[in-house]
Structure formats: C-alpha cells, structure tokens
Amino acid sequence: xxxxxxxxxxxxxxxxxxxxxxxxxxxxxxxxxxxxxxxxxxxxxxxxxxxxxxxxxxxxxxxxxxxxxxxxxxxxxxxxxxxxxxxxxxxxxxxxxxxxxxxxxxxxxxxxxxxxxxxxxxxxxxxxxxxxxxxxxxxxxxxxxxxxxxxxxxxxxxxxxxxxxxxxxxxxxxxxxxxxxxxxxxxxxxxxxxxxxxxxxxxxxxxxxxxxxxxxxxxxxxxxxxxxxxxxxxxxxxxxxxxxxxxxxxxxxxxxxxxxxxxxxxxxxxxxxxxxxxxxxxxxxxxxxxxxxxxxxxxxxxxxxxxxxxxxxxxxxxxxxxxxxxxxxxxxxxxxxxxxxxxxxxxxxxxxxxxxxxxxxxxxxxxxxxxxxxxxxxxxxxxxxxxxxxxxxxxxxxxxxxxxxxxxxxxxxxxxxxxxxxxxxxxxxxxxxxxxxxxxxxxxxxxxxxxxxxxxxxxxxxxxxxxxxxxxxxxxxxxxxxxxxxxxxxxxxxxxxxxxxx
Amino acid sequence: xxxxxxxxxxxxxxxxxxxxxxxxxxxxxxxxxxxxxxxxxxxxxxxxxxxxxxxxxxxxxxxxxxxxxxxxxxxxxxxxxxxxxxxxxxxxxxxxxxxxxxxxxxxxxxxxxxxxxxxxxxxxxxxxxxxxxxxxxxxxxxxxxxxxxxxxxxxxxxxxxxxxxxxxxxxxxxxxxxxxxxxxxxxxxxxxxxxxxxxxxxxxxxxxxxxxxxxxxxxxxxxxxxxxxxxxxxxxxxxxxxxxxxxxxxxxxxxxxxxxxxxxxxxxxxxxxxxxxxxxxxxxxxxxxxxxxxxxxxxxxxxxx
Ligand code: SF4
Ligand code: SF4
Numbered sequence: 001x002x003x004x005x006x007x008x009x010x011x012x013x014x015x016x017x018x019x020x021x022x023x024x025x026x027x028x029x030x031x032x033x034x035x036x037x038x039x040x041x042x043x044x045x046x047x048x049x050x051x052x053x054x055x056x057x058x059x060x061x062x063x064x065x066x067x068x069x070x071x072x073x074x075x076x077x078x079x080x081x082x083x084x085x086x087x088x089x090x091x092x093x094x095x096x097x098x099x100x101x102x103x104x105x106x107x108x109x110x111x112x113x114x115x116x117x118x119x120x121x122x123x124x125x126x127x128x129x130x131x132x133x134x135x136x137x138x139x140x141x142x143x144x145x146x147x148x149x150x151x152x153x154x155x156x157x158x159x160x161x162x163x164x165x166x167x168x169x170x171x172x173x174x175x176x177x178x179x180x181x182x183x184x185x186x187x188x189x190x191x192x193x194x195x196x197x198x199x200x201x202x203x204x205x206x207x208x209x210x211x212x213x214x215x216x217x218x219x220x221x222x223x224x225x226x227x228x229x230x231x232x233x234x235x236x237x238x239x240x241x242x243x244x245x246x247x248x249x250x251x252x253x254x255x256x257x258x259x260x261x262x263x264x265x266x267x268x269x270x271x272x273x274x275x276x277x278x279x280x281x282x283x284x285x286x287x288x289x290x291x292x293x294x295x296x297x298x299x300x301x302x303x304x305x306x307x308x309x310x311x312x313x314x315x316x317x318x319x320x321x322x323x324x325x326x327x328x329x330x331x332x333x334x335x336x337x338x339x340x341x342x343x344x345x346x347x348x349x350x351x352x353x354x355x356x357x358x359x360x361x362x363x364x365x366x367x368x369x370x371x372x373x374x375x376x377x378x379x380x381x382x383x384x385x386x387x388x389x390x391x392x393x394x395x396x397x398x399x400x401x402x403x404x405x406x407x408x409x410x411x412x413x414x415x416x417x418x419x420x421x422x423x424x425x426x427x428x429x430x431x432x433x434x435x436x437x438x439x440x441x442x443x444x445x446x447x448x449x450x451x452x453x454x455x456x457x458x459x460x461x462x463x464x465x466x467x468x469x470x471x472x473x474x475x476x477x478x479x480x481x482x483x484x485x486x487x488x489x490x491x492x493x494x495x496x497x498x499x500x501x502x
Numbered sequence: 503x504x505x506x507x508x509x510x511x512x513x514x515x516x517x518x519x520x521x522x523x524x525x526x527x528x529x530x531x532x533x534x535x536x537x538x539x540x541x542x543x544x545x546x547x548x549x550x551x552x553x554x555x556x557x558x559x560x561x562x563x564x565x566x567x568x569x570x571x572x573x574x575x576x577x578x579x580x581x582x583x584x585x586x587x588x589x590x591x592x593x594x595x596x597x598x599x600x601x602x603x604x605x606x607x608x609x610x611x612x613x614x615x616x617x618x619x620x621x622x623x624x625x626x627x628x629x630x631x632x633x634x635x636x637x638x639x640x641x642x643x644x645x646x647x648x649x650x651x652x653x654x655x656x657x658x659x660x661x662x663x664x665x666x667x668x669x670x671x672x673x674x675x676x677x678x679x680x681x682x683x684x685x686x687x688x689x690x691x692x693x694x695x696x697x698x699x700x701x702x703x704x705x706x707x708x709x710x711x712x713x714x715x716x717x718x719x720x721x722x723x724x725x726x727x728x729x730x731x732x733x734x735x736x737x738x739x740x741x742x743x744x745x746x747x748x749x750x751x752x753x754x755x756x757x758x759x760x761x762x763x764x765x766x767x768x769x770x771x772x773x774x775x776x777x778x779x780x781x782x783x784x785x786x787x788x789x790x791x792x793x794x795x796x797x798x799x800x801x802x803x804x805x806x807x
Contacts, residue, residue: 029623173647348621376621378583378628421712422781424688425705429619433740437687443779445688463619465706490748491738500544500803501771502796 005265024144033384045135046387083136087198104247131337141339182355202245217259234275243270320367325383336390338364342382348373370458377431405456413471426460539800548806557758570608575674580616589750591629598634617645659719666703679726685741718785763792
C-alpha cells in the first residue's frame with residue numbers, strides 16, 4: 001500500500017486538475033458542459049451552496065465528500081481541489097534543498113479567524129461575498145479563466161499565421177478574452193499570494209487561510225484512516241518531514257497533525273524504514289480543537305468591514321442584466337461565487353464578469369455585456385455548467401422564453417428617422433421578432449418593439465449602429481419573467497403557382 | 503487567373519465565330535446579335551441538387567466558371583445559428599453539392615466562409631454547412647478574424663468608399679455567391695446582393711450610411727463570377743432570421759446567373775415583391791453592374807417535374 005498510494009493520489013489529482021483546467025481554459029467551446037459541470041459540482045463550496053438551494057444531487061455530493069473525509073482524511077485537498085493541486089505544482093518549482101524540514105505548529109488564531117469570519121458573513125447574509133473571497137475552487141477558476149485563458153488565447157493567436165502558412169487549418173484566431181482590469185488585478189493578487197505561500201511553506205494557505213481546508217481538518221481529526229507513526233520502526237531520520245508539504249509531522253511527539261495532513265502520501269513514499277503508515281486509527285481521536293478566543297475575536301473583527309461593504313452596495317447607474325436562469329440579480333449575487341465557469345462557457349462572450357456593475361457585492365459575478373455581444377437564442381450553456389445553482393439550468397424551450405430584460409426603442413435617435421434610410425439592424429437580429437418593422441414614410445421601415453415578446457437578449461442593442469447612444473437599449477428586469485409567444489397562421493404569400501412570375 | 507479565365511472565354515468565342523464564319527457566313531450575318539445575351543437559369547420543382555445541376559448546364563456547365571487548378575470561394579449565407587429547415591441559411595445540401603462540383607471541375611481548393619451575425623462556430627455547425635462542406639472536400643474558414651480582412655478602396659462607391667474585405671474574396675480566382683432567398687424586415691428582401699454584406703468586416707457601417715446604397719456600391723468593387731439563389735423554401739416573413747419553420751413557403755426553385763442584378767430582380771418576383779421597392783436593386787442597376795430588365799436576358803425556364 002505504501003508504494004501505490006502516492007501514485008494513485010497523483011493520478012487522480014491530474015485527472016481532476018486536468019478536466020477543471022481544461023474547462024476554464026477552453027476557448028473553442030470544446031468542453032462538454034456536462035463534464036465541466038460534473039467536475040465543478042464535486043467542489044465542496046459550490047456543492048454546499050447548491051445543496052442549500054435545494055439540489056438533492058448536490059446534497060448527495062456534499063454528503064459523499066464529508067464521508068470520504070471521515071474515512072480517509074483530507075484526500076479532497078490533495079485530489080479534488082484544483083487550487084490545492086495548483087499549489088503542489090508550484091511548490092515543485094522550489095529547489096529541493098530549501099524545502100522546509102521542520103514541524104510547524106498550527107496557527108490557530110489565523111486559521112479559525114478565517115473560518116469564523118466566513119461563517120459569520122454567511123450568517124449575516126453575505127454568503128456570495130464570503131464564497132467569492134474564500135472559496136478555493138472559485139479562486140482557481142478566476143486565476144485560470146482570467147490569466148491562464150488570456151495567455152493561452154494570445155499564444156494561439158501568435159501561432160495562427162505560422163499554422164496557416166503550413167496549410168494547417170485546425171487553428172484559427174479568436175478574440176482575446178479581455179477581462180475587466182479589476183478582475184485581472186484581483187486574480188493576480190490571489191495567484192501571487194497563493195504561489196508565494198506555496199513556495200514558502202507548501203500547503204500553508206490550505207492550513208491557515210482556506211475555510212474549506214479548516215472544516216475538512218476538523219473532520220479529519222476523527223477520520224478512520226490516518227497517517228500514523230510507528231514508534232518502534234521510526235528512526236527519526238526526518239525523511240518524511242522533508243517530503244511533507246503541510247509541515248504537520250511532529251517527530252518529537254511521534255504524531256501527525258491529522259487536521260492539517262492532506263493525505264498526500266508523500267511521507268509514505270519517502271520513509272525507508274516503515275516508520276509511518278496509513279492505518280485504521282478510528283479510536284485514537286486527536287484532541288478536539290479549541291478555537292481560541294483570539295480566533296473568534298479575529299473573525300468577528302472581520303465582519304464589520306464586510307457588512308459595511310454590503311451597506312455601500314449602492315444601486316449602479318444602469319442595472320446590469322443577469323443571465324437567463326439566474327432569476328434575479330439579487331438571487332445571483334447571493335449564490336454566485338464568481339468562479340467564471342459560465343463566463344468561459346459562454347460561446348458569444350456576452351457573459352462577462354462584473355466589477356462594480358452590480359455594486360460591491362457583485363464583484364466577479366456574471367452579467368450580459370451587450371457592448372461585446374448578445375445572448376445566443378439557442379444557447380443555455382451558462383446554466384448547464386454553473387455548479388452553485390446561481391444560474392439554474394433551463395430547457396432550451398424555457399430559455400427561449402425567459403425574459404431577462406426589455407428593449408426600449410428611442411425613435412429620435414433611430415437612423416430611419418434621422419437619416420431617412422433603411423436600417424433595421426435591430427429587427428434583423430431579433431430572434432423573437434419583438435422588434436419588428438412597420439411601414440414608414442418613403443417606403444421605409446421603422447422598428448417597433450412589442451415588449452411582451454422581448455426576452456432581453458440584447459441582439460438589437462448590439463446590432464444598433466447608432467453612436468454614441470444607441471437607438472435601442474435593453475433594460476434589466478429586476479426579476480426575470482416569461483415572455484409571450486407569438487402565434488401566427490401559416491403564411492399565404494407567395495402562392496406557389498407552379499410557374500415563374502417573370 | 504481571373505483574367506486568364508476571361509481570356510479563355512474570349513478566345514473560345516472568337517474561335518467559334520471563326521469556325522462558324524467559314525460555314526454559315528450568310529446566315530450569321532442576319533441572325534446573331536452583337537453580343538450573346540446573359541443567361542438567367544430559372545429551375546423549378548426538382549431536388550436542390552438536380553436543380554443546381556440543371557441550372558449549371560443551362561449556363562454552359564460549371565467548367566465555364568471553374569477551371570482546373572483554380573482557387574474557388576463559395577459564399578453562402580450562414581448568418582444564423584438555426585437549423586436548415588428554418589430557411590435562414592443557404593441549404594447545406596446545395597452548398598455541399600456545389601463544393602463537390604467545383605472539386606470535380608478540378609478546383610485546387612474550395613473555401614467557404616461567412617461573416618455571421620450569430621456566433622460563427624455555432625452558425626457553421628447548426629446550419630449543417632460546415633459538415634457538408636468538409637464532406638465534399640471543401641475548406642471552411644472563419645469570417646470572424648479581423649486579421650483576415652484587408653482594406654480596399656471602392657472608387658465608384660457613393661457611400662461605401664472603402665471597406666475591409668475578407669482576403670478570400672480578394673485572393674480567390676473564382677467567386678461564387680450562393681445566397682438563400684429571404685424576407686428581410688429592413689430591406690424587404692435578402693438575395694444575392696445583400697448576401698455580400700457578409701464579406702466585409704464592418705457591417706454596421708452599411709446600416710449607418712444608407713444600407714441600400716452601400717449594398718449597391720460594393721458591387722462596383724467586386725461582382726461574383728456566378729450567383730446561385732437558393733429559393734427552395736424561401737422565408738416569407740420574420741426575416742432575415744425567422745422565428746419558426748412555418749415562416750418558409752415551399753417554392754422549390756433555384757435561380758442562377760452571372761448578372762447579380764437580374765438574379766435579384768427575378769428573386770424579388772418569386773417573393774411576390776416589386777423589384778422597384780427594393781432600393782438596392784435599382785441602385786445597383788444605376789451603377790451599371792447589371793440589369794433589371796429581364797426581357798434583355800436569355801431566361802431559361804425549366805420545370806423538372
Ligand atoms: S445562455 Fe446566453 S449568456 Fe448563457 S452561455 Fe449562452 S449565450 Fe452566454
Ligand atoms: S427586442 Fe432586442 S432584446 Fe428583445 S428579444 Fe428582440 S433582440 Fe432580444
């Protein structure tokens with residue numbers, strides 16, 4: 001067992017990391033939405049949110065993850081969490097010699113301080129913000145989607161000319177993602193912090209900052225299988241310490257701190273004396289944690305700023321349009337962790353991360369950006385991939401009737417009125433014909449909006465050529481509704497005469 | 503290569519004239535007009551492929567247009583992410599068959615693209631055109647890459663004086679335009695001339711600066727060598743995207759001609775529209791790029807059933 005545990009762990013980690021990275025990097029829409037969703041939905045943070053929102057499947061996966069932890073310890077952190085695996089990959093870059101080799105005691109104040117503040121924030125109704133700031137999967141998503149994906153697309157675009165001269169048609173240029181600066185900054189800070197901590201001290205981030213790690217750590221104290229030092233065989237050579245990324249092996253005391261051990265099995269492979277083993281140790285419950293008063297105070301101190309953040313979430317100038325399936329911006333903000341999976345899955349790139357469009361609380365959450373594109377009528381990828389239920393999956397027939405906004409036509413700006421020439425770019429693009437045209441002077445056709453048919457997809461706004469202010473714009477609906485469906489008789493003209501009309 | 507094809511045609515005609523001259527000098531002097539009239543092939547009541555085959559035969563065969571070793575561009579309408587039965591895009595069967603015919607005629611390469619309105623990969627796939635072209639041995643190229651467009655001057659343009667045009671239009675030896683015939687809520691009809699909006703980068707410029715004039719102006723820059731209008735089941739309302747499959751009417755027709763204005767004039771009649779109401783048709787005729795006078799054409803009306 002000591003031989004194959006680590007390779008098995010690495011293999012599984014590569015699969016999870018590979019699929020999730022591919023989901024966030026995929027700029028050609030090749031990733032099946034089911035696959036991306038399945039792997040994202042196994043993440044504890046999103047799954048918990050989805051479970052609370054009533055998804056039985058998500059509740060099942062939360063239960064499964066907790067049971068796995070109770071049985072085997074924090075394998076989640078070593079195998080399933082992409083941010084954890086990313087840290088392992090980064091930590092490999094440091095020179096072997098300089099690997100920290102000492103046992104480091106747990107910093108309870110910081111560790112439980114983060115957990116308490118996260119829990120308090122959730123209790124106070126700032127769930128969306130707490131998850132955006134602290135959920136590891138969502139950090140990974142933002143880092144990969146904003147930094148990795150952009151780099152990949154630029155790389156792709158640089159290679160295209162060479163590929164084309166070689167007559168290789170498989171590559172083509174795609175517009176670079178261009179995420180908003182605020183998000184790039186945020187993701188960069190997160191990436192640099194995580195990378196620096198990983199280079200410095202392995203899994204220190206997971207064992208002090210990450211609330212998911214802390215919660216799983218509480219469970220793994222009593223897990224059935226644990227890494228256990230055999231005092232008879234152990235020579236105290238400290239080979240295991242050099243291999244341990246969590247610095248949780250206390251040789252002096254002859255025990256492994258199960259709450260910080262991520263069950264990576266590195267020590268098993270490193271030990272030449274059979275001094276450490278992964279064994280059934282259920283009875284030997286480690287001392288219960290005592291999240292000291294300091295931690296509680298630290299956590300409580302973090303809450304007022306969060307509450308203040310919520311208070312200043314002033315109404316933005318033009319309310320952003322939430323994607324179909326979100327139901328309302330309020331609901332979206334409450335459930336979305338800002339992981340960017342929907343943004344990367346959106347084929348038209350109309351779905352963009354907000355900076356302060358929704359106010360402070362909506363940072364990194366998706367909105368429809370009609371400057372860039374419009375929502376594709378026959379698409380509902382965002383709802384299909386979303387792991388938290390912030391964007392619910394919709395059957396295509398329902399998506400086509402889900403109204404997220406309404407179009408307003410401003411005739412005084414319309415080219416047909418101002419220039420006296422035909423245009424109808426809006427009506428041309430409208431998939432529901434909520435904007436149609438009516439005969440106007442001089443054999444012209446003027447747009448007219450039927451609000452009951454409009455789904456707020458923004459095709460009309462995107463297509464409208466009038467600048468600086470467009471002649472047709474979409475206003476967000478506070479709560480999404482169901483649009484009416486046009487009923488038309490079969491068309492009569494032209495009558496198929498069986499002859500040529502010329 | 504383009505000129506070489508025209509030269510070839512001219513030489514061919516001259517040769518034919520010389521040969522005939524010897525034999526029927528007298529008869530010829532009386533009957534043959536100065537120039538042969540442009541042919542407009544109008545075919546009805548067949549399958550899409552059969553109608554295309556027949557139309558091409560009426561025009562003297564595809565070898566009149568595509569010679570071995572040439573690069574061919576086929577420009578269908580692939581504007582929308584909708585299935586073939588909605589009639590918003592040129593039918594994939596027609597496009598695929600045309601690609602195959604071009605390959606059979608010895609074309610070095612047959613490329614297909616459109617600067618779509620909906621997201622391009624989805625349009626290419628859902629329209630069925632991407633698989634059809636691939637299967638027939640053609641190449642699908644993106645129309646969504648700005649770097650593939652080159653700026654050109656359009657000296658005779660009234661409103662459209664310059665544009666960024668897809669390099670395939672500029673570089674291909676043969677340019678075949680294969681629009682689908684549709685209703686359009688703005689320009690009343692989408693046919694051959696309107697389909698060419700899909701070869702320029704900035705479509706909004708057209709809308710902002712007199713749509714009809716721009717459509718006509720582009721033709722002074724480049725006319726397709728051949729226009730084939732897919733009127734098998736034209737969309738007669740809610741165009742150009744369409745809302746449902748019953749927006750189309752089954753006409754089972756196909757038009758083909760080298761004269762883009764004539765083909766649109768006939769197409770308008772198929773849609774029960776007055777060609778005079780569709781401004782770009784008249785403006786194109788005013789530019790001298792074709793004629794709206796169908797009587798001046800050699801119309802080959804063919805019913806296959
Ligand atoms: S439904 Fe609209 S917003 Fe969502 S992924 Fe599709 S195009 Fe993007
Ligand atoms: S009117 Fe505009 S926003 Fe409404 S359905 Fe049509 S294109 Fe979409």
